[in-house]
Amino acid sequence: MGLRVEGLVKRFGDLTAVDSLDLAVPEGSFFGLLGPNGAGKTTLIRSVVGLCEPDEGHIEVLGVPAWGRRGAEARRLIGYAPQEVALDRFVPVREALELHGRYFGMSRRDAVARAREMLATFELEDKATSYANLLSGGMRRRLLLARALVHRPRLVILDEPTAGVDIELRHDLWAHISRLHADGTTILLTTHYLEEAEALCERVAFMRDGQIVTEGAPAELRGRFGAGRLEDVYLRVVGR
Amino acid sequence: MSAEASARDLRRAQWRGVGAVAEREILRVLRLWKQTLVPQVLVAVLFIVVFGLALGGRLDGIGGVPYEQFIVPGLVLMGVGTAAFANNGTSIYQARGDGFIEDPVSSPMTASQLLLGYLSGGIVRAAIIGVGIVAAARAFVVFPLVNAGLVVATLLLSGIAFAALGTVVGLYARGWEHQNFVGNLVIQPLVFLGGVFYAVDDLPEPWATISRFDPIFYMVEATREGMLGAAEVPLGLSLGVTAGLAALMVLWAYTLFRRGVGLRT
Numbered sequence A: 001m002g003l004r005v006e007g008l009v010k011r012f013g014d015l016t017a018v019d020s021l022d023l024a025v026p027e028g029s030f031f032g033l034l035g036p037n038g039a040g041k042t043t044l045i046r047s048v049v050g051l052c053e054p055d056e057g058h059i060e061v062l063g064v065p066a067w068g069r070r071g072a073e074a075r076r077l078i079g080y081a082p083q084e085v086a087l088d089r090f091v092p093v094r095e096a097l098e099l100h101g102r103y104f105g106m107s108r109r110d111a112v113a114r115a116r117e118m119l120a121t122f123e124l125e126d127k128a129t130s131y132a133n134l135l136s137g138g139m140r141r142r143l144l145l146a147r148a149l150v151h152r153p154r155l156v157i158l159d160e161p162t163a164g165v166d167i168e169l170r171h172d173l174w175a176h177i178s179r180l181h182a183d184g185t186t187i188l189l190t191t192h193y194l195e196e197a198e199a200l201c202e203r204v205a206f207m208r209d210g211q212i213v214t215e216g217a218p219a220e221l222r223g224r225f226g227a228g229r230l231e232d233v234y235l236r237v238v239g240r
Numbered sequence B: 001m002s003a004e005a006s007a008r009d010l011r012r013a014q015w016r017g018v019g020a021v022a023e024r025e026i027l028r029v030l031r032l033w034k035q036t037l038v039p040q041v042l043v044a045v046l047f048i049v050v051f052g053l054a055l056g057g058r059l060d061g062i063g064g065v066p067y068e069q070f071i072v073p074g075l076v077l078m079g080v081g082t083a084a085f086a087n088n089g090t091s092i093y094q095a096r097g098d099g100f101i102e103d104p105v106s107s108p109m110t111a112s113q114l115l116l117g118y119l120s121g122g123i124v125r126a127a128i129i130g131v132g133i134v135a136a137a138r139a140f141v142v143f144p145l146v147n148a149g150l151v152v153a154t155l156l157l158s159g160i161a162f163a164a165l166g167t168v169v170g171l172y173a174r175g176w177e178h179q180n181f182v183g184n185l186v187i188q189p190l191v192f193l194g195g196v197f198y199a200v201d202d203l204p205e206p207w208a209t210i211s212r213f214d215p216i217f218y219m220v221e222a223t224r225e226g227m228l229g230a231a232e233v234p235l236g237l238s239l240g241v242t243a244g245l246a247a248l249m250v251l252w253a254y255t256l257f258r259r260g261v262g263l264r265t
């Protein structure tokens, strides 16, 4: 499995953000996590990448337990683009990519070469010496995605990577992510754009109140619920 | 890869990460030198000029040491300590506030490795400032440097202690006012009560006794012993307290990193 989550529970005070959640993302698959605001998608993801400590449950990344003795090993396998843009504003774009590669264990030489490659791929060469806080919103999204990929992770987790980007860039980002998937990378994506999930994901899971409500291939789900679009399935299973 | 080879590979990867965090922290100090290096050196020089040179002539020396010499060790320590504290407090609080600390926190580095990387920034800044103040002071005052090794060891341990304390505050802080609170209402008074400008034994009771409970007093004493060759307390005690404090602060910061305080939800 690319990612296996079993019995995950995360509470914030009285609120149970993730509630005994099970999830299995097959290795090499493109998996979509859908659901309304506050469903617990980001909390689930942050538990996987080591930023949110689970209260209960077990998480495995490509067979490696994400918490406990082998946590470091697991974290090295993951590339993560957070929902909130959080970029180091004291460091120029090129250096931010290089530093990230080195945080994740690349040699300086590899990181430099790979950062150059990422700048080209995401058309950020003109901004290589700019500081992250001076980039436009779309550029920041590209940088976040580039950063997630620098160290060639085998599991890529993208939390609303296309939030707030224009239509053209959205299609560019889709192309990048699809290429990644074609190369065998396991991808977990959250999005509020259902047509995006339908176009990209092999499987989707609908989440609500910290639990997975239903799960399957988009076409299969449409069939199961007699719906014309994934959006109709969404409204049926997690809509208010 | 065999289990052993992959363990070695992971360790190497993690140490590369430490190098990157340290480099980032040190570059931050160097790039922002107008804020990170100049002020502390300038403050120390001003104290030396005003207190040492302008007033020093009217004061008797302390314990046979001319006043303008007497205050130099404490001022060096004060510069080193405040810089190391401010550095880690600010850098970590900023990285938390903006959220970009999550990048290294989600990396394969362990808690102790992350801490080491972050401490490097404060320690390097403290070292530059220590050298800067000594060099600048030399331009105005002639003072001996009896035991340079002792001075370096004391300042290094003090720098570590203050950088670790700054780390703790940076992890706990929920606003800049918390930082300033600790800086202005904890460290500053302790520095002033720590005998930077006077011999603690000359204070009336209860202040003389109270000062003996001020850990910074021992840091100042060890530095003074190294520079001037004279101090009020035995070297074993002053250096011991300094080292103990450094160990304690590092342990405190490590515990917070380990538990993810301020880093993980």
Ligand SMILES: Nc1ncnc2c1ncn2[C@@H]1O[C@H](COP(=O)(O)OP(=O)(O)OP(=O)(O)O)[C@@H](O)[C@H]1O
Pocket (backbone or CB within 6 Å): A012, A015, A017, A035, A036, A037, A038, A039, A040, A041, A042, A043, A044, A083, B265
């Ligand atoms: N650090 C935190 N402290 C307290 N509550 C939190 C924290 N993080 C998340 N929550 C709560 O947990 C619940 C799930 O939030 P989460 O961010 O996981 O939702 P989401 O599915 O990602 O939503 P969105 O689509 O809006 O991004 C929400 O009620 C949120 O307020």
Ligand SMILES: [Mg+2]
Pocket (backbone or CB within 6 Å): A041, A042, A043, A083, A159
């Ligand atoms: Mg979210």
